[in-house]
Amino acid sequence: MSWNELVEHLKEIEILDGVGATLGWDEQTYMPKKAAGLRGAQMALLSRLAHERRTDARIGRWLEGLDTNDPVQRACARNLGRVYRREQRVPASLVDKLARARSDGFHAWIEAKGASGWQRFLPALRTLRDLTLERARAIDPHRHPYEVLLEEYDPGTTVESLRAMFARLRDGLVPLIEAIATRPQLPSIEDTVPLEAQWRLSTAVASSLGFDFDGGRLDRSEHPFSTGQGEGDVRITAHLSERDLLGGLGGTIHETGHALYEQGLPFDLAGTTVKEAASYGLHESQSRFWENYVGRSRPFAIFLARTAQEVLGAGAPAAMRDADAIFRAQNRVERSLIRTQADEVTYNLHVIVRFEIELALFEDRLALEDVPEAWNEKYQRYLGITPPDTARGALQDVHWSGGAFGYFPSYTLGNLYAASLGKTMEAQIPSLWSDAEKGDFSRPLAWLRERVHRTGHLHETPEIVKNAVGERDHVEDLLGYLWQRVGTLYGVTR
Ligand SMILES: [Zn+2]
Structure with missing residues (x-):
């Protein structure tokens, strides 16, 4: 009743x-x-x-x-209980203070970034960190505060598992990036392609991947995003620029991956909390699987070269008709300062720097005034570069200004899960790559629908992933795949 x-x-x-x-x-x-x-x-x-x-x-x-013998009600007790506890245990006065601190933080961050001054951001950031810590303690004084924060984005993932996985990933990526840096750079594709033609290509690719245009829309916006309003309505946007066809298309494939997850959720379980996506990390695994694991593969480059020719006709740049040129450009690795512009290999180190700093802040091992120095030191050690100013260093992301501590790990969790999903599919779907070459992605989509999408939030993410791929070492899966694909292109071996 x-x-x-x-x-x-x-x-x-x-x-x-x-x-x-x-x-x-x-x-x-x-x-x-x-x-x-x-x-x-x-x-x-x-x-x-x-x-x-x-x-x-x-x-x-x-x-x-709730009847906890029923699996859906049991999941609801867990999912809703968590949200309800947060609402109940955090005093209204603290909620108000945090809302004000976020608004102050955002303005301070804009000014600090513009004038490149950490000092301008420091007081607001201190307030945000202190209030966020207070909030985490109010929610659960017995758990690691960072884990309480993490739970908002990736429930079921522990600080200890992150610490272990990210350290191993870091130690495996640094030598790969160092080895690549000694090799000749791969060429990029920078031909000018009219936006209208790119738009047709984006639409064709999203459609091939399985995006249901009767249950969603693709539009244009300044920043690409995806949003699910419910059954039959999942919207994604593309941001295209004339001289970056592959970048714009990669964004569309990424958002299509998010949308395929949203279109496959168990809508019959509306109102139970189980209809929802299980976590940010799992959501990100869906976008990264399509964008990277599939979208940067050689078979996909073959499909893309053919599709570009069909869609762009005579207007297709020569490089876009050459699968090898596409494959090389898609896997170009470059040490760079900005996370959002990073390639697939260096990207995770950008995230790991942020995770290590956040964790140190919430374990009281790092003073807020020392963040820029710690940041630069880590960039030098992991990526071999030092930001020339804080705008391109510790001030580059908006997350901390809104008090979103514990958010960054989701990006790399997504890459880790995507690698294990990909490896498992390769073993279970023998025609995976020959289908991809033909532009048929129905088998991997059906595989994800059955094992990930339709599960919704019945289980927590680590369990959903384990049910889908078995006992796998995600770090090894990601490192193995990057060394194999990108390392081979650059002529380096592990
Ligand atoms: Zn995403």
Whole structure:
């Protein structure tokens, strides 16, 4: 009885969230400039309505009445219980203080980044770190505060497992990057391709990968993103630029990967919390699997060369008609300062630097004023480069200014899971690569649908991944695959 009431209640929250997602999507795509004020008021009301429902006093009673012998209700007790505890245990005064600190933090960060001054950001960051620590302790004083933060993005993952995996990954990547740096650089593709032609190519590729255009949209925006409003409505955007066809297309493939996950969720379980994606890391594994594991493979380059010729016709640059040129350009490795522009190999070191610094901050091993120095020292040691200023160093990401500590690991967790999913598929789907060459991606998609997408949030991510791939060493899977694919292209061996 109470279960049905709870499900109806949660369905309403999902609907409100979906409406908010539609408004947010519109804001970044088609909304007229002058509607900004109105949209702000609309979003504020929506989030207030959703918040009222999330903190409804009946939820505690409903949670107690769940039948934990039923797998869906048991998962709901875990998922909803976690959110409810957070809402209950964090005092309203702290919530207010944090909201103000985030807004102050964002402005301080903008100014600090513009003037390249850590000192400008320091007081706001200190407040954010202290309040975030206080919040983590309020939620659970017995657990590692960083794990409590991590749980918001990747529930089920422990600090200790991250510490161990990331250290091994770091130690395996540094020699690969050093070896690559001694070799001649691979050529990139920088031909100018009209945006309209790129748009047709992006649409064709998303469609080949299995994106359902009757249950979603592809539009353009300043930053590519994906958003799932619910059943039958999953939207992605592309950001294209004339001289970076592969970069824009890679973004579209990435968002398509997120969207395929959202389109495959168990919608029959709406209102149970099990319909949701299980974690940021798992979501990211879906985008990275398609963007990197598939999208940077040689068979995909063959498919892409053919598709570019079909779609772009005579306007296709010579390099885009050459699968080998595409394959080389897709796997170019370059030591660079900015995480969001990093290639697949160096990317994880950018994340590991941030993880190590965050963890040190929450274990009181690093003073906030020393972050830029620690940052530069790690960049030099892992990537062989030193940022010339903090704007391109410790101030480059927005995350900390919003108090989003514990978010970064999800990106690399996604790469680790994607590698194990890929390795397992290679063993279980013999035609994986010959199909990819033909532009047929239905088997890997069906594989993911069955083992990942339809599971929703019935289990926690480490268990979902284990059920899908068995006992695998994710670090070894990722290192092995990068050495094999990229190392071979550069002529280096492990
Ligand atoms: Zn993503």
